[in-house]
Amino acid sequence: DADVTQTPRNRITKTGKRIMLECSQTKGHDRMYWYRQDPGLGLRLIYYSFDVKDINKGEISDGYSVSRQAQAKFSLSLESAIPNQTALYFCATSDLISNEQFFGPGTRLTVL
Amino acid sequence: RKEVEQDPGPFNVPEGATVAFNCTYSNSASQSFFWYRQDCRKEPKLLMSVYSSGNEDGRFTAQLNRASQYISLLIRDSKLSDSATYLCVVFNLNNAGNMLTFGGGTRLMVKP
Numbered sequence: 001d002a003d004v005t006q007t008p009r010n011r012i013t014k015t016g017k018r019i020m021l022e023c024s025q026t027k028g029h030d031r032m033y034w035y036r037q038d039p040g041l042g043l044r045l046i047y048y049s050f051d052v053k054d055i056n057k058g059e060i061s062d063g064y065s066v067s068r069q070a071q072a073k074f075s076l077s078l079e080s081a082i083p084n085q086t087a088l089y090f091c092a093t094s095d096l097i098s099n100e101q102f103f104g105p106g107t108r109l110t111v112l
Numbered sequence: 113r114k115e116v117e118q119d120p121g122p123f124n125v126p127e128g129a130t131v132a133f134n135c136t137y138s139n140s141a142s143q144s145f146f147w148y149r150q151d152c153r154k155e156p157k158l159l160m161s162v163y164s165s166g167n168e169d170g171r172f173t174a175q176l177n178r179a180s181q182y183i184s185l186l187i188r189d190s191k192l193s194d195s196a197t198y199l200c201v202v203f204n205l206n207n208a209g210n211m212l213t214f215g216g217g218t219r220l221m222v223k224p
Binding site: 040044099100105 | 120144154157158
């Protein structure tokens, strides 16, 4: 089984809809991250959490919110989706010592 | 100026060729450096860390030049399976904790 899982893997939605992307991990890591990837722009950090009680904005948090329900779960919400939020979204985890991040398989979101 | 810059490519090379990618970073206080590999429509995975003295892992050699603020990746004896996008990643310890900044990636296509 994969260490970091994301659901759904693909989603097509309409402008104005509320969308939640979910991430679960079995690595036992405290730190979790949400990124979006757009062609040519690399991965950009949306939000990150260093433990259950900790939530921090990343580079591009406007239009997004997150919830850290447990050590193993970190969800990303788009309260009112807009077309420029069409992208590939990745969840990642890391431990306290290593700088290596482990990524989920990604969620491809299309907002029409 | 982007914090981490890479030539997007694509680099088209024949099997067996040697190919090199460079990456420049703008923050002189950056502490750690990595190369990640991302296959088409898949998640990024750590390829190798980059150490100040340079390091080698099989056919892959990474170099760091702090004075000029660039990182390189050399791939010898290219294989078809090396075809992927290579992401240059820089780690900065900021006030909030460890942060990775990703370059836009360099696409490599190895042809028979």
